[in-house]
Amino acid sequence: MTFVQFIDCKTGNVDQLDRLMDDWVEATQGKRTATHSMVGQDRSDSTHVIEIVEFPSYEEAMKNSELPETNRIFQELVAACDEMPTFTDLDVIRDDQLNKLVVSRFFEEVVNAGDPDATDALCTDDYREHDPSLSSYDLDLAQAKRENAEIMGAFNPTITVESMIAEGELVACRMTYRGRHTGTYQGLEPTDQDVAGTMHATFRCRGGKIAESWWNWDDLGLLRQLGALEI
Structure with missing residues (x-):
C-alpha cells in the first residue's frame, strides 16, 4: 500500500x-x-x-x-x-489519476469497442491529433475520427496498454495491438491476415478531456505483414 x-x-x-x-x-x-x-x-x-x-x-x-x-x-x-x-x-486508500482514467477510457471505448464517435465525449472541441501515418500530422477531431474509423474498420484492432505514465497534463503510453485485415486499408484489399505490433502515444489533457495526442507506431511493419512491402 x-x-x-x-x-x-x-x-x-x-x-x-x-x-x-x-x-x-x-x-x-x-x-x-x-x-x-x-x-x-x-x-x-x-x-x-x-x-x-x-x-x-x-x-x-x-x-x-x-x-x-x-x-x-x-x-x-x-x-x-x-x-x-x-x-x-x-x-493511501484511494489514488485516482484522472488524466490516466480518461486516456484508458479512450482505448476501451473508442478503439477496443470500435466506436470513433465516443471521442466526442472524451476529447475537447479543439482536439488535435498528430500521427505520421495519417493524411496530415495535424488533424482536427472530425478528420481524425474519419481516418481512424477506416483503420478500425479494416483491422478491428484490440489495444493492450502495457504501461502508462502521467505527469502534469501529459499521459504517455506504451502499447501492443492485434487485429485482422478484413477491410480495405490504404487501397489494399482485405487479406484476412492477422497483424500485431507495438506503438507509443502521448496525450495532453485539459479539463478532464483529451486536447491533443501524438502517435508513433510501426506502419511499415504492418504493411510488411500484409505483403505490401518486401521484407
Whole structure:
C-alpha cells in the first residue's frame, strides 16, 4: 500500500529548506526508497511550508528514515525551522489519476469497442491529433475520427496498454495491438491476415478531456505483414 508522509514546517528561511532538499536528494542517490517528493508553500503564510514524500509502502518509508543521510538532513531541517516540524503519516486508500482514467477510457471505448464517435465525449472541441501515418500530422477531431474509423474498420484492432505514465497534463503510453485485415486499408484489399505490433502515444489533457495526442507506431511493419512491402 502506498504511503505518504506530510512534514509540516514553520520557518522564515524557506531557501534553506530548499537547499536541504537538494542535499538530501543528492546524498541519498541510489539508497532512498522515496519515489516522489513535493514541497508546497502556504499562499496565506509564507513561513508555512509542507513537504510531501511518497513511498511504495510504510515499510519502505521506515528503511528510508534509517539512512544516516536522512537523519542528518532531518537534524538540519529542525535547526532551520522556527519550531519542531510535525508529521502526518498516511496509508493511501484511494489514488485516482484522472488524466490516466480518461486516456484508458479512450482505448476501451473508442478503439477496443470500435466506436470513433465516443471521442466526442472524451476529447475537447479543439482536439488535435498528430500521427505520421495519417493524411496530415495535424488533424482536427472530425478528420481524425474519419481516418481512424477506416483503420478500425479494416483491422478491428484490440489495444493492450502495457504501461502508462502521467505527469502534469501529459499521459504517455506504451502499447501492443492485434487485429485482422478484413477491410480495405490504404487501397489494399482485405487479406484476412492477422497483424500485431507495438506503438507509443502521448496525450495532453485539459479539463478532464483529451486536447491533443501524438502517435508513433510501426506502419511499415504492418504493411510488411500484409505483403505490401518486401521484407
